[in-house]
Amino acid sequence: MHTETLDPKTQRVGDFKEGFNFGTFADDKASQPIPSTIEPHQAELAAFREACHNLCRKLLLLFGIGLEVNPPDFFAKAHEPAKTSGSILRFLYYPPPSATPDAQDDDVRAGAHSDYGSVTLLFRLRGQAGLEILTPANTWAPVPVCPPGTTDDDSPPILVNIGDLLSYWTNGLLRSTVHRVAFSSDNSNTNTNVKNAGGESTADPRYSLVYFCHPANDTPLTAVPSERVKSFRGGLADANQGNPYAERKVLTADEHLQMRLQATYLQMYGEKGEAA
Numbered sequence: 001m002h003t004e005t006l007d008p009k010t011q012r013v014g015d016f017k018e019g020f021n022f023g024t025f026a027d028d029k030a031s032q033p034i035p036s037t038i039e040p041h042q043a044e045l046a047a048f049r050e051a052c053h054n055l056c057r058k059l060l061l062l063f064g065i066g067l068e069v070n071p072p073d074f075f076a077k078a079h080e081p082a083k084t085s086g087s088i089l090r091f092l093y094y095p096p097p098s099a100t101p102d103a104q105d106d107d108v109r110a111g112a113h114s115d116y117g118s119v120t121l122l123f124r125l126r127g128q129a130g131l132e133i134l135t136p137a138n139t140w141a142p143v144p145v146c147p148p149g150t151t152d153d154d155s156p157p158i159l160v161n162i163g164d165l166l167s168y169w170t171n172g173l174l175r176s177t178v179h180r181v182a183f184s185s186d187n188s189n190t191n192t193n194v195k196n197a198g199g200e201s202t203a204d205p206r207y208s209l210v211y212f213c214h215p216a217n218d219t220p221l222t223a224v225p226s227e228r229v230k231s232f233r234g235g236l237a238d239a240n241q242g243n244p245y246a247e248r249k250v251l252t253a254d255e256h257l258q259m260r261l262q263a264t265y266l267q268m269y270g271e272k273g274e275a276a
Contacts, residue, residue, distance in 0.1 A: 016157045022089040052211035069226045083216035094206035114176035117214035120161035134178040173232040217254035
């Protein structure tokens with residue numbers, strides 16, 4: 001709890017959540033020590049992680065086709081599963097407000113942020129509110145677990161987020177979504193079992209599975225070879241011109257990821273960016 005601070009500029013304390021990250025799997029075995037309760041399910045987790053990555057690559061190929069990138073598999077090739085990357089599968093648990101009496105009204109379960117990688121897949125349970133996105137009007141809007149038209153589906157739809165790297169590659173044509181997880185619709189820490197218009201509770205514990213898809217660590221963050229991307233920036237000859245990521249001189253996907261992680265885990269890394 002409170003280890004991760006996704007919005008260090010405005011958060012009083014770290015996020016009110018717990019998480020467990022899975023890296024790579026080899027022969028259906030995790031590459032890290034895992035709890036005994038999960039040990040019997042390693043093969044299932046490995047298959048699920050692989051399915052998530054394959055889905056992300058399909059989405060990235062479609063983005064390449066839609067943006068008329070030459071070649072269209074420009075994004076997908078950067079996400080070859082055999083290459084080392086920052087991609088992770090994460091289990092998340094957000095305790096109910098009743099279990100966080102130290103929380104104040106302006107605290108959040110997860111601070112405002114955009115995801116670091118290319119594409120994020122979010123799997124949620126029915127009835128659990130809290131996820132909000134920042135609208136163009138600079139207001140927070142709830143993201144229902146089951147949008148209209150999906151309420152009768154066997155399971156809630158997968159929510160897809162565009163991350164910072166995909167936004168970088170397209171010079172903002174595809175925008176990374178700023179989002180947070182609030183305690184309630186008015187962001188007050190209350191024990192009252194309030195439900196929103198969709199019948200989703202703001203007082204229950206919240207569970208989710210997330211797959212963060214990243215390109216290979218050594219991927220150079222160069223401009224996308226796409227006329228549509230260039231025309232979005234007014235036909236600039238250099239698609240990097242005016243791009244805030246270019247000003248930071250980030251060279252590889254791994255360097256970008258480490259920069260974001262250091263900002264998030266400031267206490268762990270220390271002021272100089274070195275692990276404490």
